[in-house]
Amino acid sequence: MNRLLIILLALSYTSVFAYSGEGHINLGDKASELEDEGKSRDIHPSLSEIRKMHPEFLLHKRDKTLRQGVRTKRDSLKACVNCHSTSKDGEYIPVNAPDQFCSTCHQKVGVSLDCFSCHRTTPQEDL
Amino acid sequence: MSKKLNRRDFIKSTTASTAGVATIASGISLTTFAVNDNPVTKEKRWGMLVDINQLSESDIDNMVNACQEENGWGNETHSTGHQKPSWIKKIKVKDRATGKIDSLPMMCQHCEQPPCVDVCPTNASMRREDGVVLVDKHLCIGCRYCMMACPYDARSFVHENLSNQKEHMPRGKGTVESCTLCVHRVDKGGVPACAEAVSGEGVIFGDLYDADSKINQTLKKIQSTQIRADLNLNTGVRYSGI
Numbered sequence: 001m002n003r004l005l006i007i008l009l010a011l012s013y014t015s016v017f018a019y020s021g022e023g024h025i026n027l028g029d030k031a032s033e034l035e036d037e038g039k040s041r042d043i044h045p046s047l048s049e050i051r052k053m054h055p056e057f058l059l060h061k062r063d064k065t066l067r068q069g070v071r072t073k074r075d076s077l078k079a080c081v082n083c084h085s086t087s088k089d090g091e092y093i094p095v096n097a098p099d100q101f102c103s104t105c106h107q108k109v110g111v112s113l114d115c116f117s118c119h120r121t122t123p124q125e126d127l
Numbered sequence: 128m129s130k131k132l133n134r135r136d137f138i139k140s141t142t143a144s145t146a147g148v149a150t151i152a153s154g155i156s157l158t159t160f161a162v163n164d165n166p167v168t169k170e171k172r173w174g175m176l177v178d179i180n181q182l183s184e185s186d187i188d189n190m191v192n193a194c195q196e197e198n199g200w201g202n203e204t205h206s207t208g209h210q211k212p213s214w215i216k217k218i219k220v221k222d223r224a225t226g227k228i229d230s231l232p233m234m235c236q237h238c239e240q241p242p243c244v245d246v247c248p249t250n251a252s253m254r255r256e257d258g259v260v261l262v263d264k265h266l267c268i269g270c271r272y273c274m275m276a277c278p279y280d281a282r283s284f285v286h287e288n289l290s291n292q293k294e295h296m297p298r299g300k301g302t303v304e305s306c307t308l309c310v311h312r313v314d315k316g317g318v319p320a321c322a323e324a325v326s327g328e329g330v331i332f333g334d335l336y337d338a339d340s341k342i343n344q345t346l347k348k349i350q351s352t353q354i355r356a357d358l359n360l361n362t363g364v365r366y367s368g369i
Contacts, residue, residue, distance in 0.1 A: 066263055068166035069255065069314045078294055118264055118299030120292045 028084035094121035172258040174335040179368035181329035193324035199293040212283035235306035237363035243273035
């Protein structure tokens with residue numbers, strides 16, 4: 001019984017802290033700042049949830065925004081891009097460019113998305 | 128370890144810790160989700176009243192420029208002639224008997240019974256509860272039936288790859304687009320860019336149903352028309368002085 005309990009606790013411990021040490025290789029400017037300040041969990045309480053569920057969140061939000069006029073920041077693509085864009089030499093790099101925040105994982109798992117043929121790929125405000 | 132943990136104790140302790148985590152988690156979600164979250168309702172109907180007599184030629188040009196600036200269209204380099212998008216344009220109408228020429232701004236009229244919505248095969252062309260007619264570009268397949276159906280020639284098709292779009296106005300190749308009544312501004316309590324570009328009372332924007340709104344009161348007082356009123360579309364954009 002004790003052994004089982006230890007195994008169970010060890011598993012839950014690793015699943016909770018599995019991602020905390022290993023950061024995304026290119027988190028983006030504002031997101032890195034927030035992480036340094038320890039505030040990133042206020043935005044994404046569960047990292048595994050946002051990693052797995054973000055397509056559903058975005059899909060749900062897009063219909064709410066477009067068809068019902070709900071323009072909250074939570075789950076909006078605009079807010080994703082705002083935090084997860086990286087700047088270089090005083091300019092933002094498009095978030096869907098190779099090795100940027102969106103494309104690192106999408107390249108790896110081999111999905112190609114069509115968000116950014118219409119949506120803006122950098123934050124609106126210039127540096 | 129001397130003390131054996133029995134089943135009952137184990138369940139007790141896990142329940143307590145789960146309840147603790149749940150309380151904290153619900154606190155987090157409450158703070159992050161509690162923002163203004165109200166869908167639009169049919170208690171409002173957005174509309175616009177354009178008074179031709181108060182608009183000069185340059186006022187109409189300003190309206191067109193303001194729309195381009197706000198929504199980021201008009202810089203397409205590869206599109207030619209009729210391919211170029213025009214969300215709002217200046218048109219001239221001539222009275223054949225007297226030869227009197229009026230210029231007026233023409234954009235999506237935000238009909239209550241929109242023909243573009245009737246013909247759309249994918250439900251991309253749609254009308255919001257508050258009367259704003261939009262294209263859901265996620266669903267648009269670019270068939271352009273709506274462009275054929277629109278009596279006002281208000282819609283455009285994007286013929287080329289675009290980049291650097293406005294943050295609030297996604298636009299892309301292969302989809303149809305038109306005036307959105309600057310819905311991104313209206314949802315935040317603002318007015319459309321074209322209405323803002325005109326000083327004075329040449330263009331009045333507001334809620335047609337609200338008896339206290341300026342547009343409602345003005346429409347009660349003065350003579351106004353809907354363009355192609357014979358089609359019974361009940362447009363949201365009204366004109367006076369034609």
